[in-house]
Amino acid sequence: xxxxxxxxxxxxxxxxxxxxxxxxxxxxxxxxxxxxxxxxxxxxxxxxxxxxxxxxxxxxxxxxxxxxxxxxxxxxxxxxxxxxxxxxxxxxxxxxxxxxxxxxxxxxxxxx
Amino acid sequence: xxxxxxxxxxxxxxxxxxxxxxxxxxxxxxxxxxxxxxxxxxxxxxxxxxxxxxxxxxxxxxxxxxxxxxxxxxxxxxxxxxxxxxxxxxxxxxxxxxxxxxxxxxxxxxxxxx
Numbered sequence: 001x002x003x004x005x006x007x008x009x010x011x012x013x014x015x016x017x018x019x020x021x022x023x024x025x026x027x028x029x030x031x032x033x034x035x036x037x038x039x040x041x042x043x044x045x046x047x048x049x050x051x052x053x054x055x056x057x058x059x060x061x062x063x064x065x066x067x068x069x070x071x072x073x074x075x076x077x078x079x080x081x082x083x084x085x086x087x088x089x090x091x092x093x094x095x096x097x098x099x100x101x102x103x104x105x106x107x108x109x110x111x112x
Numbered sequence: 113x114x115x116x117x118x119x120x121x122x123x124x125x126x127x128x129x130x131x132x133x134x135x136x137x138x139x140x141x142x143x144x145x146x147x148x149x150x151x152x153x154x155x156x157x158x159x160x161x162x163x164x165x166x167x168x169x170x171x172x173x174x175x176x177x178x179x180x181x182x183x184x185x186x187x188x189x190x191x192x193x194x195x196x197x198x199x200x201x202x203x204x205x206x207x208x209x210x211x212x213x214x215x216x217x218x219x220x221x222x223x224x225x226x
Contacts, residue, residue, distance in 0.1 A: 045215065098145075
C-alpha cells in the first residue's frame with residue numbers, strides 16, 4: 001500500500017534557528033496536506049498543495065511540493081517556542097474519496 | 113459551531129470490556145473517519161464513512177466496529193478491549209466535493225486498557 005515517510009522523526013532546535021521537515025511518498029500524489037499537532041492536542045490543518053513545484057508561504061512557514069509530486073517539505077524560518085509540536089504531511093489514499101494517508105510526523109522541540 | 117466533538121476525553125478499561133467512543137460533527141460533513149495515534153506511528157485509519165449508512169474499513173480495523181445512522185454521528189465500538197488498543201483516538205470529518213479537502217479533527221479520546 002501507499003507509504004508516506006517523514007524525516008527527521010525528531011528535531012531539537014534553538015529558538016531562532018531554522019527547521020525543515022521532509023515528506024516522501026512511495027507513489028505520485030495529486031495533492032499534499034500539512035497538519036500541525038500541538039502537545040496534548042489534535043491535528044490542525046495548515047495548508048494543501050496541488051501543483052507540481054508549488055511553493056506557498058504562511059508567515060515564517062514555507063511549503064513546497066516537489067516537481068515529481070512525490071515529495072514535499074515544510075521549512076520554518078527563525079523558530080519560536082509557539083512552533084513546538086508535531087508536523088504531519090498527508091497524501092490522498094489510493095482508495096479514493098476523502099481518504100488520506102498520514103506521514104509518520106516530525107516532532108519539533110524548540111529550546112528557548 | 114462546535115465542530116467535531118468526542119466523548120469521553122479519557123477512559124480506562126479492563127481487558128475484555130466493551131465500550132463506545134462517541135463522535136459528532138455539526139458541519140454537515142459527509143466524510144467521517146476514525147484514527148488511532150500511537151508513538152512513532154503517526155495517524156492510522158481505523159474506519160471511515162462517506163455518508164449515512166455507508167462505512168468501510170481502513171488500515172487497522174480489527175477489534176473495532178462502526179455505524180453511521182446519521183450524518184452527524186459516527187460512533188466507534190470496541191468489542192472486547194485489549195491492551196494493544198491503548199492509544200489516542202481521533203475522529204475527523206471533511207466536506208464532500210471534488211478533490212481532497214482538509215480534515216477537521218476532534219479533541220481525541222485517550223484510552224488505556226489494563
